[in-house]
Amino acid sequence: MYAFDYHKPHSLAEAAALLEAHPEARLLAGGMTLIPTLKQRLASPTDLVDLGGLADLVGIVVDAGEITIGAMTTHAAVAHSKEIKARLPALAALAEGIGDPQVRHRGTIGGSISNADPAADYPAALVGLGATVITDRREIAADDFFTGMFETALAPGEIVRQVRFPIPLAAGYAKFPNPASRYAVVGAFVARTAAGVRVAVTGAGPSVFRLPEMEAALASSFAPQAIAGIDVPEDDLNRDPHATAAYRAHLVGVMTARAVTTALES
Amino acid sequence: MVGTVSVAFSVNGRDVKAKVEPRTLLVTFLRENLGLTGTHVGCDTSQCGACCVLLDGRSVKSCTILAVQADGASVTTIEGLGTPEKLHPMQIAFNENHGLQCGFCTPGMIMSAVDFAQGNAEPTPDQVREWLEGNICRCTGYHNIVASVEAGARAMAKA
Numbered sequence A: 001m002y003a004f005d006y007h008k009p010h011s012l013a014e015a016a017a018l019l020e021a022h023p024e025a026r027l028l029a030g031g032m033t034l035i036p037t038l039k040q041r042l043a044s045p046t047d048l049v050d051l052g053g054l055a056d057l058v059g060i061v062v063d064a065g066e067i068t069i070g071a072m073t074t075h076a077a078v079a080h081s082k083e084i085k086a087r088l089p090a091l092a093a094l095a096e097g098i099g100d101p102q103v104r105h106r107g108t109i110g111g112s113i114s115n116a117d118p119a120a121d122y123p124a125a126l127v128g129l130g131a132t133v134i135t136d137r138r139e140i141a142a143d144d145f146f147t148g149m150f151e152t153a154l155a156p157g158e159i160v161r162q163v164r165f166p167i168p169l170a171a172g173y174a175k176f177p178n179p180a181s182r183y184a185v186v187g188a189f190v191a192r193t194a195a196g197v198r199v200a201v202t203g204a205g206p207s208v209f210r211l212p213e214m215e216a217a218l219a220s221s222f223a224p225q226a227i228a229g230i231d232v233p234e235d236d237l238n239r240d241p242h243a244t245a246a247y248r249a250h251l252v253g254v255m256t257a258r259a260v261t262t263a264l265e266s
Numbered sequence B: 001m002v003g004t005v006s007v008a009f010s011v012n013g014r015d016v017k018a019k020v021e022p023r024t025l026l027v028t029f030l031r032e033n034l035g036l037t038g039t040h041v042g043c044d045t046s047q048c049g050a051c052c053v054l055l056d057g058r059s060v061k062s063c064t065i066l067a068v069q070a071d072g073a074s075v076t077t078i079e080g081l082g083t084p085e086k087l088h089p090m091q092i093a094f095n096e097n098h099g100l101q102c103g104f105c106t107p108g109m110i111m112s113a114v115d116f117a118q119g120n121a122e123p124t125p126d127q128v129r130e131w132l133e134g135n136i137c138r139c140t141g142y143h144n145i146v147a148s149v150e151a152g153a154r155a156m157a158k159a
């Protein structure tokens, strides 16, 4: 690891000022991606600004129609939240499937979405549920937040504070995990809401994406059979030693059908 | 200009104060500054769990945490669990169930298992296997580790 300076601000304003003063600084959330990246010398920030001292960024608030999760809330906290398990079990199950227990004790929702790994789980939940990302300066719809591989709509120095999820009528998440890393080879999040059905897929492409044709089919009949025969073109999908693009295209249909089944059982 | 930062935390019940370079990993600090070499480094890439310690009671991978991030926290390593005269129930369970061969993964397995057992007095083998997702053993084939964790969890609930 290259050397860096370390700062632990006690307010969001202080964190923002530190990022402003040190343009080559990086924010440190749970560190589950950033620290391995630093160890491999794939990044060389001059400074780390650790958000671990900001208690305001930790917590889960559930009210009538929505769930708001602080950016520094860990995957374990989301997975074990009684209220999330009761109101939006698909989200708790998704968090429980990230990495391993030790990673879930440290990794955070804010860190995960800001990193925007193409195979991360949370982007599917945000886009699938039509969540809103609340930063220190504005609100960003999930559909506009993930802009590409490891790319988001966040401006330099902008800090994620919370994510707000509307509670759907039913939802399910299914993923085909890489057996070693537990990242999604393909993961599909399906939500049925009063406004219609949303389907968001992670792992398959450079960034999370929706499947309008499946959404329309599921809106008229919310059952796994409704999407049988809808082919997903493999053209823009990821290919790597774990799975070809054609295999991923096939998995999109399978995982979406499984997510619908999970949603129906919830 | 990169300097050192002060950290203060408790390790196995003992207060520790030190100045460290910010890039110092918690596992490096435990092993090299404090001489607590029971915590192992297997992979150094967050996969194997040999470096598991408890941070404020929850298991974490100390190769993927900076020492400065533990500032103010309480850290427990394998050395803090029991003594050679009075082993921790989970250590006894690994001993009695032959839950190790070379022993390299064992400190991490035991720290992870202790965390797991805190909320699971009567775990099923499947629950144990699922929990041990982040702990890799290259010798045993896991069977006896799973039996050890089941027995250790029951013993901890009784202790």
Ligand code: FES
Residues within 6 Å of the ligand: B040, B041, B042, B043, B044, B045, B046, B047, B048, B049, B050, B051, B052, B061, B062, B063, B064
């Ligand atoms: S050494 Fe930390 S997980 Fe392997």
Ligand code: FES
Residues within 6 Å of the ligand: B099, B100, B101, B102, B103, B104, B105, B106, B136, B137, B138, B139, B140
């Ligand atoms: S006993 Fe040898 S690695 Fe587990």
